[in-house]
Structure formats: structure tokens, C-alpha cells
Amino acid sequence: MTTPVDFDLTAFAHGLPKAELHLHLEGTLEPELKFALAARNGIELPEKTVEEVRATYDFTDLTSFLAVYYPAMRVLQTAEDFHDLAWAYLLKAKEQGVVHAEMFFDPQAHTSRGVPFENVITGYRRAAVRAQDELGISAELILCFLRDFSAEYAMATLMEALPYKAWILGVGLDSDERDNPPTKFAAVFARAKAEGFFLTMHCDIDQVGSIDNIRAVLEDIGVDRIDHGTNIVEDPALVALAKERGLGFTTCPVSNSFVTEQMKADEIVGLLREGVRVMVNSDDPAYFGAYVGDNYVALAEQAGLTPTELVQLAVNSFEAAWLTPARRAAYIAAIEEYATAQGVPLPAQGVRLPA
Numbered sequence: 114m115t116t117p118v119d120f121d122l123t124a125f126a127h128g129l130p131k132a133e134l135h136l137h138l139e140g141t142l143e144p145e146l147k148f149a150l151a152a153r154n155g156i157e158l159p160e161k162t163v164e165e166v167r168a169t170y171d172f173t174d175l176t177s178f179l180a181v182y183y184p185a186m187r188v189l190q191t192a193e194d195f196h197d198l199a200w201a202y203l204l205k206a207k208e209q210g211v212v213h214a215e216m217f218f219d220p221q222a223h224t225s226r227g228v229p230f231e232n233v234i235t236g237y238r239r240a241a242v243r244a245q246d247e248l249g250i251s252a253e254l255i256l257c258f259l260r261d262f263s264a265e266y267a268m269a270t271l272m273e274a275l276p277y278k279a280w281i282l283g284v285g286l287d288s289d290e291r292d293n294p295p296t297k298f299a300a301v302f303a304r305a306k307a308e309g310f311f312l313t314m315h316c317d318i319d320q321v322g323s324i325d326n327i328r329a330v331l332e333d334i335g336v337d338r339i340d341h342g343t344n345i346v347e348d349p350a351l352v353a354l355a356k357e358r359g360l361g362f363t364t365c366p367v368s369n370s371f372v373t374e375q376m377k378a379d380e381i382v383g384l385l386r387e388g389v390r391v392m393v394n395s396d397d398p399a400y401f402g403a404y405v406g407d408n409y410v411a412l413a414e415q416a417g418l419t420p421t422e423l424v425q426l427a428v429n430s431f432e433a434a435w436l437t438p439a440r441r442a443a444y445i446a447a448i449e450e451y452a453t454a455q456g457v458p459l460p461a462q463g464v465r466l467p468a
């Protein structure tokens with residue numbers, strides 16, 4: 114079976130049922146909403162137009178991105194603000210074929226400036242519940258600790274989150290990796306695991322000590338997934354271990370092209386073709402100008418992916434999601450039905466990894 118000649122790859126990629134597993138809610142703050150929230154909260158912004166805001170998106174690395182990302186958040190104050198942010202994202206996600214989202218949020222970016230944790234979690238949770246009811250998207254939250262704050266502050270944040278445990282699927286680690294290795298948070302992640310949370314951590318692209326940090330998250334922390342993490346290609350033995358464990362890698366090609374010089378398509382596609390459970394996500398789509406379906410298209414165009422390989426990426430997104438086996442199987446069946454209806458051959462069964 115071959116793909117039809119008049120095949121529209123962009124439409125196919127957007128319509129593919131997919132899970133988004135690497136998405137920072139605070140990274141979905143579009144300039145228009147930023148202005149609306151600033152007006153609602155009586156905040157004066159230095160930039161006066163959308164173009165002026167976008168002109169500040171001049172990133173060369175993770176640090177220069179974070180220097181724009183955090184100050185923008187001051188417009189987020191009330192539970193309603195957090196709801197509106199997440200809801201705006203979920204509406205976009207629907208258009209991009211997302212049927213399940215496990216979304217990061219950064220409570221310390223708010224509690225550190227005096228916004229109560231309760232405002233953050235109740236606003237986000239209300240949008241997640243609404244997404245299920247009104248959009249048919251299952252939306253879950255992953256609490257990320259900011260690694261440039263102390264381990265004590267992370268532990269205090271975990272304690273603050275425990276009353277809301279039923280609303281939080283897992284915990285992650287983000288922000289500036291430089292001098293903030295995974296082992297700094299070993300006790301926090303051990304406690305989170307004991308409380309029943311799934312674990313993930315960012316291993317950002319081309320950091321000093323990237324491969325050592327990846328080894329630590331695999332061998333010492335025992336994460337259930339890795340965010341980015343494609344520097345693992347530097348150590349084939351670690352690749353073999355990740356493959357054997359069926360570990361998910363939440364890659365973000367367009368984000369990579371903003372914080373490094375390239376999408377890292379060779380690394381992502383190399384891992385995909387080796388049978389490692391990589392999938393594609395959007396990271397901070399308001400800043401990088403690409404939501405998740407757009408990331409599928411960008412990677413496909415850069416690397417010459419076949420429609421069948423796009424199907425494999427979508428399958429991987431559910432294989433790596435924190436779902437029950439029955440729900441995972443139902444989502445994968447929906448992908449197979451979609452691909453078959455469009456005349457796209459399914460990936461070889463042998464590529465499918467154990468759950």
C-alpha cells in the first residue's frame with residue numbers, strides 16, 4: 114500500500130489523534146491574552162503592541178528564553194486568569210488534534226511573587242474539567258519544580274500540593290539546568306514517588322553535562338519519562354537501556370530550533386527509527402510560534418518523514434502517556450482507524466514497544 118499522490122501531509126498531521134506530553138501552560142500565554150489580563154488586573158506593560166511583545170522573542174539559548182518567559186507571568190494573578198490561560202490553550206489544542214494532554218505548570222513562578230498556590234491550581238483544574246466536558250479532551254496537570262530554586266522550596270511546594278493530589282498526575286523539573294542537576298532534587302522526587310505521582314524531568318538540549326544528567330535521571334532518580342533528552346544519542350548504552358525500558362522522550366523540534374541552532378531532527382528521527390519511544394510536542398507554543406500539530410509538520414518537512422512515521426509518533430505519544438492500558442488501547446485504535454481511512458499504511462507491529 115502506498116500513500117495517495119494528492120496526500121495533504123499538513124491536514125493529516127493536524128487531524129491525527131495525539132497526546133501532548135510536553136507543554137508548559139505558562140508557555141501558552143499569547144500576547145493578546147497578556148494584554149487582556151494586564152488590563153483586567155491594572156498592570157502597566159512596557160510593550161504597547163503585539164508586535165512589540167513579539168520583538169522581545171529573540172532567543173539564543175534556554176537562559177535567554179527564560180529571561181522573557183518569567184517576567185511575562187506577572188499578568189497571571191487570580192484563579193480566573195489561570196483558567197483563561199489554560200482554556201485558551203485547550204481550544205487551540207483541539208484544533209491541532211490533541212485528545213489527551215498532560216500539561217506542565219510552574220507554581221513557584223507564581224508563589225515566589227506572592228500569588229497563592231490555590232489560585233493557580235483551582236484555575237487550571239477548572240479549565241481541565243471543562244476541556245473534558247466541552248471539548249472531549251482529557252486534560253491532566255503535571256507540577257514542575259523550578260530547578261534554579263532550592264530543594265527545600267521544591268519540597269515545601271510538594272507539601273502544599275498534597276491536598277490537591279487528586280488533580281495532579283505527576284511531577285516534573287524545569288527551568289535553568291546549568292548547575293542544577295537532577296540529583297539536587299533526589300529527595301523531593303523520592304517523596305513524590307512515595308505519594309503516588311508519576312515522575313518526569315527536563316534534560317534540556319546541549320547543556321553542560323547533559324549526558325551525565327540523563328544518566329542520573331535513568332539510574333538514580335528512576336523517572337517514568339524524560340522531557341527533551343535527545344542528547345542520549347551520545348551514549349549508545351543508555352539508548353539501549355531507554356529502549357529496553359520503553360521510556361518516553363518528549364521532544365520539541367521547533368523549541369529546539371529557538372534555544373539551539375537546529376531542530377535536532379537527526380537525533381529525534383534517529384531515535385524514532387531505532388524504536389525508542391520518542392514523540393513530538395510543542396513546549397512553549399506562544400513563544401515558539403508552533404502548536405503540536407505544527408511541530409509534527411515542521412519535523413516531517415525537515416526530516417522527510419513518511420505519513421506512517423507520523424502515525425508512529427502519535428502512537429508513541431499514547432504509549433508514553435500516563436494512561437490505563439484500556440484507554441491507551443482505545444486511543445491507538447482511533448489512530449489506526451484514522452490512518453486507514455486516509456490510506457496511510459500502519460507502522461509495522463514490530464515497532465510497537467511493550468507497555
Ligand code: HPA
Binds near residue numbers: 317396
Ligand atoms: N526547559 C526548561 N524550562 C522550561 C522549558 C524548557 O523547555 N520551558 C519552560 N520552562
Ligand code: ZN
Binds near residue numbers: 137287340396
Ligand atoms: Zn519544556
